[in-house]
Amino acid sequence: PPPRPPLSRPATTALTPKPAIMRTSGALLLALAAAPALALKDPHNVFCGKVDCYKVLDVSSDAQQSTIRKRFRDLSVTLHPDKGGDEKEFVKYQRAYDILSDPDKREHYDACAEDQGLYWEEYGHFYGTKFAPKSDVKFVLIGILLVAAIAHLAHLKSSYRMSRDMFKEAALAGTSLQAGGSVETLEVHRKALEKCGPQKKGKSKKAAKAGEYSPEFEAAVEEAICELERETGQGEPTFKDTFLFTIWGAMTAKPAEEEPEKKKK
Numbered sequence: 001p002p003p004r005p006p007l008s009r010p011a012t013t014a015l016t017p018k019p020a021i022m023r024t025s026g027a028l029l030l031a032l033a034a035a036p037a038l039a040l041k042d043p044h045n046v047f048c049g050k051v052d053c054y055k056v057l058d059v060s061s062d063a064q065q066s067t068i069r070k071r072f073r074d075l076s077v078t079l080h081p082d083k084g085g086d087e088k089e090f091v092k093y094q095r096a097y098d099i100l101s102d103p104d105k106r107e108h109y110d111a112c113a114e115d116q117g118l119y120w121e122e123y124g125h126f127y128g129t130k131f132a133p134k135s136d137v138k139f140v141l142i143g144i145l146l147v148a149a150i151a152h153l154a155h156l157k158s159s160y161r162m163s164r165d166m167f168k169e170a171a172l173a174g175t176s177l178q179a180g181g182s183v184e185t186l187e188v189h190r191k192a193l194e195k196c197g198p199q200k201k202g203k204s205k206k207a208a209k210a211g212e213y214s215p216e217f218e219a220a221v222e223e224a225i226c227e228l229e230r231e232t233g234q235g236e237p238t239f240k241d242t243f244l245f246t247i248w249g250a251m252t253a254k255p256a257e258e259e260p261e262k263k264k265k
Contacts, residue, residue, distance in 0.1 A: 156237035192220035
């Protein structure tokens with residue numbers, strides 16, 4: 001039989017990693033292996049707080065117990081309070097050493113650093129977001145007083161308009177004292193009559209509301225009411241009529257000076 005042609009080998013160039021790619025991958029793996037572990041978020045200050053315990057003592061995460069003890073002794077020579085160091089500053093070194101020198105505590109610390117969920121499950125969640133800075137009590141109190149004064153002013157204005165409308169209706173109709181009028185409404189009605197002349201008979205409060213009075217007569221009544229308000233000082237309320245100014249006036253009022261005693265003759 002005729003000889004068979006040699007079998008061609010499949011191309012494997014695309015499947016074989018290139019030396020450059022292999023070197024890059026190896027460098028990345030070495031960098032990841034040498035990278036320090038993520039610091040534990042410790043908002044409850046169970047361990048070393050916001051600082052990594054290993055960084056406090058300046059040792060690696062895989063340091064031996066002998067290395068940790070030697071490092072703490074070296075720090076104690078200069079930082080211990082008996083050697084002239086700051087007592088508050090030395091507390092954090094002592095705390096980090098107590099955790100890392102105890103095998104059980106160190107193992108638990110490393111486990112929480114590797115799995116933050118374990119920390120939350122054991123010590124509870126922590127919400128450290130501050131929604132707003134602390135407010136000054138004085139400014140808060142001033143704001144509350146201003147809002148209350150504005151509400152008081154609105155109430156005074158509403159009461160004033162209601163009373164003025166009732167007063168004007170009585171003045172237009174010339175309501176007698178027996179029917180609910182007053183001396184002031186009768187006086188305003190008299191002044192308006194002197195200016196505009198007598199109106200038709202049968203006028204009442206309903207007629208006044210319906211606008212059956214002449215515009216001249218209503219204008220005369222309004223003018224007489226304004227004149228009365230100027231004379232009596234009982235116009236539309238302003239901010240000075242609120243309780244805030246009343247309290248301020250009482251606080252700033254000077255006490256009445258006592259009359260000096262008469263000199264004895």
